[in-house]
Amino acid sequence: MPIHNLMEDAATAEISRSQVWQWIQSPKGVLDDGRKVTADLVRGLIPGELAKVKSTGAEGQFDKAAQIFEGMATGGEFTEFLTLPLYEELN
Numbered sequence: 001m002p003i004h005n006l007m008e009d010a011a012t013a014e015i016s017r018s019q020v021w022q023w024i025q026s027p028k029g030v031l032d033d034g035r036k037v038t039a040d041l042v043r044g045l046i047p048g049e050l051a052k053v054k055s056t057g058a059e060g061q062f063d064k065a066a067q068i069f070e071g072m073a074t075g076g077e078f079t080e081f082l083t084l085p086l087y088e089e090l091n
Contacts, residue, residue, distance in 0.1 A: 010083050017082045020073040039074035
């Protein structure tokens with residue numbers, strides 16, 4: 001049962017992080033503009049996306065969440081669940 005859309009948000013985060021990790025690992029991980037999705041590209045995009053989230057006025061531990069996302073999305077080995085380290089760090 002969803003509670004304040006948290007279940008859907010967690011599922012979306014898991015899928016998004018998994019997809020980014022797969023794009024980095026795959027030679028077919030290419031954006032519409034032809035750029036290859038690499039760990040460096042993802043690391044370069046995170047600050048801009050983080051700034052967008054912060055500009056909404058929402059409150060949260062966004063810097064820490066972005067740091068965890070970056071490590072898990074760009075790491076060499078796939079980690080099963082994004083939510084486990086997030087819950088551990090953010091609670």
